[in-house]
Amino acid sequence: MQQLDVTFTALGDITRRAIIAKLAEGETALSTLAEPFDMSQTAVSKHVRVLSEAGLVFVEKRGRSRHCRLNATPMKEAIEWLTDYETFWNDNFASLARHFDKKKKDIEK
Amino acid sequence: MQQLDVTFTALGDITRRAIIAKLAEGETALSTLAEPFDMSQTAVSKHVRVLSEAGLVFVEKRGRSRHCRLNATPMKEAIEWLTDYETFWNDNFASLARHFDKKKKDIEK
DNA sequence: CTATTACTAAACCAAGTGGTTCAGTAATAG
DNA sequence: CTATTACTGAACCACTTGGTTTAGTAATAG
Known part of the structure; x- marks a missing residue:
């Protein structure tokens, strides 16, 4: 599992x-x-x-x-998984910004 | 359930x-x-x-x-539940701001 | 030492899960 | 009309889940 x-x-x-x-x-x-x-x-x-x-x-x-x-740390992975679908329930600028901000942070790591 | x-x-x-x-x-x-x-x-x-x-x-x-x-909309509730614990894995200013921003939006509804 | 507290392990149970196969229905292709 | 495709329902299976009770251990209070 x-x-x-x-x-x-x-x-x-x-x-x-x-x-x-x-x-x-x-x-x-x-x-x-x-x-x-x-x-x-x-x-x-x-x-x-x-x-x-x-x-x-x-x-x-x-x-x-x-x-x-x-x-709570395992929740981090869960929220990250869910965040990938955020645009599907709320496709406004803020959520898109948050989405790509997260991606940017991933790249910066 | x-x-x-x-x-x-x-x-x-x-x-x-x-x-x-x-x-x-x-x-x-x-x-x-x-x-x-x-x-x-x-x-x-x-x-x-x-x-x-x-x-x-x-x-x-x-x-x-x-x-x-x-x-994806049911995921919204899930991510909101999880977000309440975000401070427990990442207690920086950004996550706190996001947390209270969400709360503010709840109040404004 | 004795009684109490805090907990765990084990056995049990009914219901649920995640898969299978088999049989059937409904729509489409030829 | 016939064969095929896309799917569902039902029966079945082993395993897991979420609860119980009972019995035990280990630590602490008195």
């Missing part, structure tokens, strides 16, 4: 997107993270595992708890 | 992303679309169905063939 496959698949679940949203506010222990969800901690733990295997979340064992931290 | 769920799930398959890439070059009949793939036309037809149910592809019956056309 490609990275984009696992990234998009990981994002294709509302619970996992909610976990990401929560982690954007800061590092959180798994137990705290699981609280608001109407499912077992085991289920949340499995979702975190999917996210961590996708590289979207870093998990660090600390004492008896697991601290989860967001790593 | 939410729209973002079906959008991200549909994008989480390399064959479906390849179909999208192909359709970006222009409307294509299903048979033509299926040719390059190492799988049955039935399998490709199923993938197109997933994409069409996600609203990413419009299918139009024309004679005995089905013409597939890309509709």
